[in-house]
Amino acid sequence: MEQIGPVRGTRDLIGEEQRRHIHVVETARRIAGAYGFDEWSTPIFEDSRVFSRTLGETSDVVTKEMYSFADRGGDLLTLRPEGTAAICRALVSNGLTQSLPQKVFYAGPMFRYERPQKGRYRQFHQIGAELIGTAEPLADAETIALARDILDALGIAGETVLHLNTMGDLQSRLAWRQRLVDYFREVKENLSAESQARLERNPARILDSKSAADQALMAGAPLIERSLTDDARRFWDGLRTALVRFGVAFEENPRIVRGLDYYSHTAFEFVTGSLGAQGTVLAGGRYDGLVAEMGGPPTPAIGWAGGIERLGMLLAAPPAAPVPVAVVPLSEEAEPAALKALSMLRHAGIRAEMAYRGNARRRMERASRIGAGFAVIIGADEVARDCAQLKHLGSGTQSEVALEGLVAAIGRSA
Ligand code: ATP
Ligand code: MG
Numbered sequence: 001m002e003q004i005g006p007v008r009g010t011r012d013l014i015g016e017e018q019r020r021h022i023h024v025v026e027t028a029r030r031i032a033g034a035y036g037f038d039e040w041s042t043p044i045f046e047d048s049r050v051f052s053r054t055l056g057e058t059s060d061v062v063t064k065e066m067y068s069f070a071d072r073g074g075d076l077l078t079l080r081p082e083g084t085a086a087i088c089r090a091l092v093s094n095g096l097t098q099s100l101p102q103k104v105f106y107a108g109p110m111f112r113y114e115r116p117q118k119g120r121y122r123q124f125h126q127i128g129a130e131l132i133g134t135a136e137p138l139a140d141a142e143t144i145a146l147a148r149d150i151l152d153a154l155g156i157a158g159e160t161v162l163h164l165n166t167m168g169d170l171q172s173r174l175a176w177r178q179r180l181v182d183y184f185r186e187v188k189e190n191l192s193a194e195s196q197a198r199l200e201r202n203p204a205r206i207l208d209s210k211s212a213a214d215q216a217l218m219a220g221a222p223l224i225e226r227s228l229t230d231d232a233r234r235f236w237d238g239l240r241t242a243l244v245r246f247g248v249a250f251e252e253n254p255r256i257v258r259g260l261d262y263y264s265h266t267a268f269e270f271v272t273g274s275l276g277a278q279g280t281v282l283a284g285g286r287y288d289g290l291v292a293e294m295g296g297p298p299t300p301a302i303g304w305a306g307g308i309e310r311l312g313m314l315l316a317a318p319p320a321a322p323v324p325v326a327v328v329p330l331s332e333e334a335e336p337a338a339l340k341a342l343s344m345l346r347h348a349g350i351r352a353e354m355a356y357r358g359n360a361r362r363r364m365e366r367a368s369r370i371g372a373g374f375a376v377i378i379g380a381d382e383v384a385r386d387c388a389q390l391k392h393l394g395s396g397t398q399s400e401v402a403l404e405g406l407v408a409a410i411g412r413s414a
Contacts, residue, residue: 009114009122020312021125023319025107028127028150028306032105035146037129039105042086048076054085054293065112067122079111083128084287084303085294091132092296100133100299107308119278119310127311129284130303132291137235140266140286140302141242147282147304148248151270156314160270160281163253166239167204167267167285168224168232176227177203187217207257210277223254235265264288266302275310282306325410326367327354330379337383341376341403348407352376368393374410 006012013021029039048068051061067079080086083106096102107127114120127150131143144162151157167173180203188196192211199206207218228236243250256267267285275281284304291299312318325345329338338354345352353370355363360377367375377389382400390409391398401409 007122009116011121011123016318017312019321020315020318021308023315024154024308024311025127027153028107029105031150031153032129032146035103035142035149037103037105037131037146039107040087040090041106041108042080042083042090044109044111045077045079046086046089048078050085050089050294051078051081054088054290061112065114067111067113081110081112083108083110083126083305084130085290087128087130087303088132088291088294088296088301091291091299092294097291097296097299101139102130102132104130104132106130117278119275119307119313121309125308126305127308128303128305130301132301132303133299134302135288135300137238137266138242140239141246141248143284143302143304144243144250144266144268145246145248147270147284147306150306151282151311154311154315156272156281156311156316159274159314160272162248162250163256163269163271164240164243164250165253165256165267166224166228166232166236166265167257167263168228169235169264172224172228172232173204173264176222176224179222179227180204180206183221184217190217204257207255218255225254232265239266268304270306272310272314275313278310280307281310281314322351323373324351324353324370325374325376326363326370326372327352327376328360328363328367328378329354330360330377333380334378334383337403338376338378341378341388341406344403344407345376345410348411350407350410374413376406 032039051066061081066081069077071077087104087106091097091102105128107125109123109125111123113122116122129143129146131139148157148162151160168176181199184191184199184203184206188199190213191199191206192209192214195206195209195211195214206214207221209215256269263285265286269280269283271279272281273279282304284302286300286302288300291297291301327338327342327345329335342352342354353372355366358366364375372393375391375393377391382388387400387402388406389398390401390406392413
């Protein structure tokens with residue numbers, strides 16, 4: 001029969017890769033808990049309008065990357081390309097807009113139709129955090145501190161730099177936008193085709209362009225700093241002060257604009273030099289308009305998402321799989337006692353294996369093949385005296401232990 005491969009841009013997570021993945025999620029979950037974030041899970045598909053409304057009809061995600069389809073009932077659905085819009089939809093659907101603030105953590109698969117390459121897939125995975133219902137810059141600082149602490153706990157904070165920018169409030173952005181359009185109109189014919197199209201619709205996104213020609217022109221583009229209103233400037237100052245108090249180091253980078261269109265004030269990215277063009281491992285910002293787009297009341301919010309694959313690739317050594325203990329009955333008569341010992345070890349949380357068949361020699365061979373640390377050997381003698389021979393496979397040393405003391409004996413030497 002012809003083999004069927006995985007869909008382009010998707011990957012199976014097996015062995016070391018799955019362990020990297022789990023380690024990222026579990027670490028993030030633990031730190032998020034300490035910061036008071038509760039985990040939510042939302043469906044992986046949504047009414048397409050959840051994303052088309054909120055990502056902005058002109059964003060790359062909506063125009064080129066969404067996996068959308070009509071289901072058998074004719075409903076237009078989309079495999080979620082990101083988590084934030086779905087969390088806001090869930091906030092409104094579950095009547096939580098009056099119980100604010102909500103601090104939400106999530107982890108799961110996302111889907112975007114992109115050109116697959118290292119660190120860029122069509123099904124990928126994100127961890128994310130949203131702090132909904134607080135307009136204070138202290139909330140932004142707390143959410144960013146959470147991200148930094150997760151990177152720290154993963155041992156990769158030193159490999160990333162936090163780039164920070166402000167997008168101002170609406171009034172600041174309108175003033176800045178006009179200055180941008182004026183600037184880029186002057187040099188329009190030198191812009192990439194894509195950026196020429198963005199010029200009238202959403203000129204700020206030209207700053208996000210990866211084209212070399214566009215990037216050269218950006219050097220002289222006006223910065224938002226000069227267009228900030230007094231309120232926006234106060235917010236920007238408040239954020240930087242709070243970050244310093246949280247002990248979070250950052251670099252101001254006026255070129256950071258979030259790809260999605262619903263952001264205001266804070267925009268940030270944790271960037272690494274070691275993953276080539278896929279250097280942004282975690283990114284976020286403030287999105288004060290999004291909950292209202294979902295049919296809820298105007299609600300301020302701040303959040304971020306991190307790419308689990310990219311974070312996992314930065315981990316120095318993935319956590320090792322636990323070393324198993326092999327249980328080896330010396331004869332068929334010893335099998336019931338061996339199974340009892342096997343259960344005892346497993347109930348104590350120790351990874352334990354017994355080969356399904358084979359004589360004692362075969363089973364000892366298998367114990368070393370699976371990299372067992374200990375063999376628990378049980379023969380007729382041991383059955384009679386309710387004990388086992390505990391053999392340390394590295395050194396070959398062996399000692400007799402009572403079955404009731406087996407878990408403790410292994411625990412002591414682990
Ligand atoms: P990029 O500029 O790399 O396309 P983005 O701005 O589209 O990123 P976000 O929507 O901010 O990314 O998603 C947050 C994070 O999710 C990114 O920083 C990255 O780590 C990860 N990510 C985004 N798209 C992919 C993908 N296709 N494959 C793997 N990880 C991804
Ligand atoms: Mg992208």
